[in-house]
Amino acid sequence: MRTLLSLILAMVLFIGCQNKQEAGVPVLNLAALAAIPLDAPIDSLAKGNTFIDVTLPAGARIEELSIADLALLKAAAYRFFGQVKLVDNQYVVNIKEGKEIQVSDELVSSYLKAISSTNAYADSLKNEGQEILLPAITVEYRDALLK
Structure with a gap:
């Protein structure tokens, strides 16, 4: 079940994030990020x-x-997605600035844009009758990000 959810989330975020590279914002495939094992756990971080704070080049893969x-991206994602809830088939985020979760504004902005794109994509499919x-x-x- 977890694998299926990860695949669905990866597909939605991949499609939703396609325009990020043009704007110079890092493309963050969260399911892929969770699937990459680290040398050491990052629970404390x-x-x-x-x-x-992570400085990523434009179009980073x-x-x-x-x-x-x-490791830094996984820790930031763990914090960010602790603030995300699913309400009426839309992701709702309870933060606006990185300082709220001790993550750089650039990373939070990237995650917020990915969430917004995912919500817009889900809406567009619903409008076409393909919910x-x-x-x-x-x-x-979230715990999978810690490994």
Whole structure:
């Protein structure tokens, strides 16, 4: 079931994030990010209050990043997605600025844009009569980012 949810989320975010590369915003495929194992767990970083900032080149791809940057991205995603809820088949985010979760505004902005694009994509499909059900962000999904 977790694999199916990850695949659905990856597909939706991949399609929703296609325009990010043109704007120079990192493309963040969250299911792919969760699938990449780290050398060491990042529980203390993700659950702590150390400020997280990652400078990524425009159009950065996950497979091109260092393990250190991947760890930071996973920790930032863990914090961010702790603030995301699924309401009426739309993702709702309870934060507006990175300082609320000790993550750089650039990363939070990237995640917010990805969420917005995903919601817009789900709406466009619904308007065409092809409704999809977005998966909820579960504790299990967030915990997968810690490994």
